[in-house]
Amino acid sequence: MTATEAVAGGEDELQRHFDATIDHDQRVEPRDWMPDGYRGTLVRQIAQHAHSEIIGMQPEANWITRAPSLRRKAILLAKVQDEAGHGLYLYSATETLGVDRTDLTDKLVEGRQKYSSIFNYPTLNFADIGVIGWLVDGAAIVNQVPLCRCSYGPYARAMIRVCKEESFHQRQGYELLLTMMSGTDEQRRMVQDATDRWWWPSLMMFGPPDGDSPNTRQSMAWGIKRHTNDELRQKFVDMTVPQAETLGVTLPDPGLAWNSERGHHDFGEPDWDEFKRVLHGNGPCNAQRVERRRAAREDGQWVRDAAAAYAAKQADRERGAAV
Amino acid sequence: MDNAYEALVESEGDTRWAFGTGFDDPLAGVDATVPAGVDGPDLGAYCLMLGDDALILSHRLSEWCTRAHELEDEVALANISLDLLGQTRMLLARAGQADGSGRDEDRLAYFRDEEHFRNVRLCELPGGDFGRTIARLLVFASWRLAAFNRLGESRDPVLAAIAAKAVKELTYHRDYAARWLVRLGDGTDHSHQRAREGLEAVWPLVDELFEPHDVERRMVGAGVGVDPASLREEFDAVLGQVLEPAGLATPETPAMGRVGGRAGRDGVHTEHLGYLLAEMQGLARAHPEATW
Numbered sequence: 050m051t052a053t054e055a056v057a058g059g060e061d062e063l064q065r066h067f068d069a070t071i072d073h074d075q076r077v078e079p080r081d082w083m084p085d086g087y088r089g090t091l092v093r094q095i096a097q098h099a100h101s102e103i104i105g106m107q108p109e110a111n112w113i114t115r116a117p118s119l120r121r122k123a124i125l126l127a128k129v130q131d132e133a134g135h136g137l138y139l140y141s142a143t144e145t146l147g148v149d150r151t152d153l154t155d156k157l158v159e160g161r162q163k164y165s166s167i168f169n170y171p172t173l174n175f176a177d178i179g180v181i182g183w184l185v186d187g188a189a190i191v192n193q194v195p196l197c198r199c200s201y202g203p204y205a206r207a208m209i210r211v212c213k214e215e216s217f218h219q220r221q222g223y224e225l226l227l228t229m230m231s232g233t234d235e236q237r238r239m240v241q242d243a244t245d246r247w248w249w250p251s252l253m254m255f256g257p258p259d260g261d262s263p264n265t266r267q268s269m270a271w272g273i274k275r276h277t278n279d280e281l282r283q284k285f286v287d288m289t290v291p292q293a294e295t296l297g298v299t300l301p302d303p304g305l306a307w308n309s310e311r312g313h314h315d316f317g318e319p320d321w322d323e324f325k326r327v328l329h330g331n332g333p334c335n336a337q338r339v340e341r342r343r344a345a346r347e348d349g350q351w352v353r354d355a356a357a358a359y360a361a362k363q364a365d366r367e368r369g370a371a372v
Numbered sequence: 373m374d375n376a377y378e379a380l381v382e383s384e385g386d387t388r389w390a391f392g393t394g395f396d397d398p399l400a401g402v403d404a405t406v407p408a409g410v411d412g413p414d415l416g417a418y419c420l421m422l423g424d425d426a427l428i429l430s431h432r433l434s435e436w437c438t439r440a441h442e443l444e445d446e447v448a449l450a451n452i453s454l455d456l457l458g459q460t461r462m463l464l465a466r467a468g469q470a471d472g473s474g475r476d477e478d479r480l481a482y483f484r485d486e487e488h489f490r491n492v493r494l495c496e497l498p499g500g501d502f503g504r505t506i507a508r509l510l511v512f513a514s515w516r517l518a519a520f521n522r523l524g525e526s527r528d529p530v531l532a533a534i535a536a537k538a539v540k541e542l543t544y545h546r547d548y549a550a551r552w553l554v555r556l557g558d559g560t561d562h563s564h565q566r567a568r569e570g571l572e573a574v575w576p577l578v579d580e581l582f583e584p585h586d587v588e589r590r591m592v593g594a595g596v597g598v599d600p601a602s603l604r605e606e607f608d609a610v611l612g613q614v615l616e617p618a619g620l621a622t623p624e625t626p627a628m629g630r631v632g633g634r635a636g637r638d639g640v641h642t643e644h645l646g647y648l649l650a651e652m653q654g655l656a657r658a659h660p661e662a663t664w
């Protein structure tokens with residue numbers, strides 16, 4: 050049945066058609082009817098993801114001008130550029146849901162929409178660049194691989210492209226850390242220090258514990274989310290522990306141990322009060338990150354105005370020429 | 373997913389890595405022999421001049437990262453910066469081969485002091501607003517494209533190969549800057565003013581681009597280099613084609629003075645370069661024994 054046929058049957062028929070699409074694990078496309086709640090949840094989630102890509106450029110861009118080799122500088126610049134590209138695809142995906150990119154940026158700088166709390170922590174030594182690739186891009190991959198099967202087609206397709214690039218980022222970050230670990234004592238100290246600072250915030254990237262995540266059930270029913278926060282967190286820990294061993298760093302959790310009964314690692318509880326404080330705007334860099342985004346937007350207003358004025362003049366000139 | 377760990381530790385090359393970032397030696401496999409009759413140290417100094425120009429402007433453009441007015445331009449400016457960084461790596465590597473010192477790209481980029489940098493002063497000028505950034509990029513890319521078009525014929529096969537590749541990149545940089553200068557010049561009154569001010573700020577550094585240094589003269593004689601003075605006509609024609617639709621006049625601001633006849637190519641810079649290098653080189657110099 051096509052959407053046009055469904056329209057004839059009214060709202061109930063549309064809902065049944067939508068439910069069947071979800072049940073059969075098929076994709077919902079922009080022209081299909083969808084419930085308002087589904088649309089709203091998607092807009093919120095994709096916008097938050099897009100904002101995270103864009104705000105996430107800042108802690109890494111912090112080291113571009115200081116990267117200690119030209120090869121590392123090129124890798125870092127290319128990575129930050131990729132993140133801008135991810136932001137672009139994701140904002141485009143929200144536009145298929147009938148929202149305007151400009152409005153979303155307004156909401157971000159006004160604090161009405163969120164981005165991943167991890168980017169509110171500072172990058173303090175060059176190993177942070179490696180650790181962000183390893184842990185933060187690593188956690189992003191664990192979160193996003195299941196979204197490649199998300200029920201909303203444009204989001205799922207954007208995720209396939211994004212995940213490919215995130216896996217290069219993770220690899221490049223890990224390779225930097227391997228190199229630093231085989232360097233000087235001071236370099237090894239940097240890697241451990243960066244790991245100590247980023248480990249817990251990385252675990253927080255999967256969101257609050259399942260008991261505290263009221264929207265998870267509905268999102269899973271809609272096929273927007275495929276696994277719970279705690280399932281993904283566990284997967285990430287299990288994946289990361291052997292990587293840390295190969296690297297020769299200690300993960301800063303005395304409770305971390307293999308549990309052969311569960312077939313998973315046990316691990317400690319992140320500081321959820323800290324998580325809430327950061328989420329509510331009181332992390333070490335929240336103000337700085339939003340301010341930078343706001344400044345870029347305001348400082349660039351005259352350029353966007355110029356482009357619009359020029360395009361209008363060109364259109365006039367073309368009309369004039371056609372007459 | 374389950375293989376993420378294996379994928380991380382495997383070390384073989386992968387063509388899917390971001391361009392220009394996946395190789396250790398940018399000139400691996402290229403015959404590095406200095407052609408007969410060409411002076412190695414001169415060729416090295418010449419490559420340093422061209423490499424330093426790219427390195428310093430790449431740095432200035434990378435300062436835009438997270439600050440652009442639109443994501444599309446964020447990507448474009450990073451792209452241009454990355455292209456110039458790629459050119460830098462090849463030119464510095466060639467410089468270290470040709471001068472016989474064996475210094476690699478990082479030794480040259482991070483462990484030379486200001487007075488040994490050979491870039492023209494145009495590149496080190498602080499970025500300023502988007503108007504100035506675009507004006508400088510248009511001037512730089514038009515000038516460098518004219519030179520690199522001719523360097524494709526260089527008697528040094530390495531330099532010729534680097535130039536041939538760079539020509540495509542520089543053509544895009546020039547066109548990007550030209551399109552924006554026209555939009556700004558013919559946009560709003562305010563953007564017109566900003567474009568004019570940007571152009572006036574960079575103009576005092578234009579004449580220096582066309583004044584040959586002794587090394588450049590000798591490289592012209594050896595059939596390796598390009599005489600910068602010979603590029604002026606083409607440069608003026610290109611700028612004219614952009615300034616006309618932008619509604620902008622060629623500035624009349626006088627050329628910036630030299631110091632006892634010396635300027636960027638002689639290692640005599642503006643006060644800005646020292647700060648730029650302090651930022652760029654600080655970490656590498658703090659850990660001279662480190663490998664990154």
Ligand SMILES: [Fe+2]
Pocket residue numbers: 102131132135211215
């Ligand atoms: Fe990303």
Ligand SMILES: [Fe+2]
Pocket residue numbers: 132186214215218
């Ligand atoms: Fe990434």
